[in-house]
Amino acid sequence: MTRTEVRRGWAAVRRGHRLPATPVAGSIASEAAGVSVTLGGARVLDDVSVEARAGEVLALVGPNGAGKSTLLSALTGDVAVSAGTVTLDGATLTAWSATEAAMRRAVLLQQVRLSFPFTVAEVVEMGRAPWAGTPLEDGDDEAVRSALAEADVASFAGRRFTSLSGGEQARVALARVLAQRTGVLLLDEPTAALDLRHQELVLGVARTRAAAGVAVVVVLHDLNLAAAHADRVAVLAGGRLVATGSPREVLGGALLTDVYEHDVEVIAHPRTGAPVILPRR
């Protein structure tokens, strides 16, 4: 038994929370199996199965209203599924307490808000809340510091969140999620408000985390970002899973033309050979 394991066991006894184990690369960290969701009488998700594997970036793409965000909400437990099951770290999502779930998955929502003018550093520190009272609390300062650096927000750590621009706020929210240091990262359009450099930076961070063994699920609108950064892509349309696989397998002109109801052409990048997706104009 390693020292870490002893400390974790002790903390679990003290707080009554089951602490997560280090994820094994390639294992399923979070999974939606045959999930259907009905909202206001409409079936917005119909028998969808995806799995997030440790060490992998999974991109969810598809046209507006395809059910990408709903699928992410099902994975977070925010919406109740009408059929199918959602699992996290080997157990049904509902088997975990709110804090135990928070130790296992961090969520970045599309809309970032803050009711009171906390500073950037305080917001990022909030990401450490699930670990309060556990031995991992000792890593708080280090986790916050590296998260601030990773999201490129350290230079304004002392400023009030409410005084920042939309793009800056989005990165602070990302830093908060990174500071949580969970085995699963669920990101809902993390690049929407960002400039080109920061889009690359954010997905670069997602890749780095995946390389360190984290399972990353990211909702993306930009198919080129998905093609460049994802290990696997799941294409959703009309609440159904249309295709899933590597970007080169899935992101083909015929399939995208069909899904987006717009003529799409896919060309191989002359240097890297990666698919480049363009609407035919």
Place this chain on the structure above:
Amino acid sequence: MTATVSAPPSAPAGPDTGVARVSRWRRGRSGVLIAALSIALVVVTIVSAGRGQLQIPPAEVVGSILHRLDANLEWVLRQIGVTADLPLDVGPRPEHVQGENTLWLVRFPRVVLALLVGAALATAGALMQGVFGNPLAEPAIVGVSPGAAVGASLVFVTGANFLGEWTVAVAAFATGLVTTLLVYALSRSGGRTEVVTLVLTGVAVTAVAFAIVAFATFVATPEAREQIVFWQLGSLNGARWQAVVAVLPFMVVGLALAIGMARSLDLLALGERSARHLGVHVERLRLVAIAAVAMLVGSGVAFAGVIGFVGLVVPHLIRMIAGPGHRVLLPASALGGALLLVSADLVARTAIRYADLPLGMLTALVGGPLFFWLLRRTRTSQGGWA
């Protein structure tokens, strides 16, 4: 699963980063604030106890307190078999023959009640604002005060006297609590409470409560009508130790619940969903918070009548000085509210000779313009709340 990336050149590295500096600065400032508020509270309390128709210098007030403390501690020690002469009995005693009685039978209970009610109202305000993520939220939203007014006015009208002198306080507390629970129950659906629904339900229930109070005022005898009106203006006139003893347990439990929620309330500022993703049980938090508010405000209103603006102005001021973190905001608001109400009550008692001004009128008179100024200031410095 620790991810390390090379920090961009703009990011400071090493132990002494901006983060550590900022949080240390905030902590230092918060410590100073709490200390300053505590000292101010002690000073104002002592000065206030000495002021009135019979003037007693602060030194004599302190002397009287120390004398009692000394005697009581020695008595406690004797009970456990220790005979000791504690060196606490220092300072001058009140010179006036009625000095001791004035202090211990009239002034101290009133000042202590002001202190408790002020702390409760300000803490309840901070709690409501945290729970609803809105700096304008007030305990009145969930109907505590309007509900309490219903109970009090019905007692005045019917002349009910089932609990002697306690009737008004008990009725006010009970109806305040019931109204709050009603608002909460009506606004719940499918195991969840939406903030907007809760606020609007509060508006609806409050309207009915005011209608009942209006009807009570209409049918009341001139004497009862006067009681209803004055009760709603708020006053600590005639406060006695029994009231303090009755209020104290609710205050202690309410304050303890509030401070226990501090960290979760910080997370709730991120919105309900994000708070849940960080491990906060949002529904439970909200229910406990509303229970705490009902206890704090209900017990205060029961004895002091309706006193507005304390819960709005004090947390706002504290937030400007120490930032919005609830671990400082809640205790500092309690101290600030106590300080404000002890000061306001001193003015109410002494501003006009032989007159006891309505306390609720004073807090609204000062609180209204102050709140407006705070709004303008926050707007210019932070670009509003969006």
